[in-house]
Amino acid sequence: xxxRARRFIGLSDEENSTLRAIEQNPHMNAKVRLRAQVxxxxxxxxxxxxxxxxxxxxxxxxxxxxxxxxxEGYIGLADHYEEHGQKPVITDDIKSFMExxxxxxxxxxxxxLSAAISEGYGVKVGAEGIRKRLKAMGYSWKRGRFVPAQRPxxxxxxxxxxxxxxxxxxxxxxxxxxxxxxxxx
Numbered sequence: 001x002x003x004r005a006r007r008f009i010g011l012s013d014e015e016n017s018t019l020r021a022i023e024q025n026p027h028m029n030a031k032v033r034l035r036a037q038v039x040x041x042x043x044x045x046x047x048x049x050x051x052x053x054x055x056x057x058x059x060x061x062x063x064x065x066x067x068x069x070x071x072e073g074y075i076g077l078a079d080h081y082e083e084h085g086q087k088p089v090i091t092d093d094i095k096s097f098m099e100x101x102x103x104x105x106x107x108x109x110x111x112x113l114s115a116a117i118s119e120g121y122g123v124k125v126g127a128e129g130i131r132k133r134l135k136a137m138g139y140s141w142k143r144g145r146f147v148p149a150q151r152p153x154x155x156x157x158x159x160x161x162x163x164x165x166x167x168x169x170x171x172x173x174x175x176x177x178x179x180x181x182x183x184x185x
Contacts, residue, residue: 009042009066016043022077035065035077042066089125090117090133097121098130102139110134 011019022028022036034055041051048066052059068076090098094117101108101116110127117125125133134141152160 006047007042007063007066008045008047009039009069011039011043016040018074029079031079032077035069038062038065039069089123089129094121094123095133095137098134099137 019036019040023033023040025033034057038051038055038057041054042048046054048059048062051057052062055062065076070076097117097120098113101113110130113130114125114127117123117130
């Protein structure tokens, strides 16, 4: 393996104490704490190869940590995820579409919303993805059941009341049985 140039990071007393506080903070991200430790070890005179062995990390990873510290300072310790990873499938446009659909006077299931999004935007999102997004948007729901959307009209109420009255009048009583028996006999 070719000999690499020695590279060290020099820290001021203030930077060293701040990095020490970061390294010892249990609430801080583990990667950030490791990066702070690596910088402090370099400041103490350890080479990149020695640090790589000590923390069991790749040499190139540590070299990038040094580069980020020199370019960005403390901000370079944090992960930069915004330019990495998969782009979100459900955009703000699709979110507003979902909200508009949910305000309609009907009951939507996750499968139905998924089909509507697929038809309208050409994007495939599963029912579970819709469910997670709805939860994140603050929606909650219970099992769907039939509930009339509005009060029945007076005409419908009269019709149903008349049907109920007919049913009540048609009740069988003991006297009805005796009259039927006598008629049959």
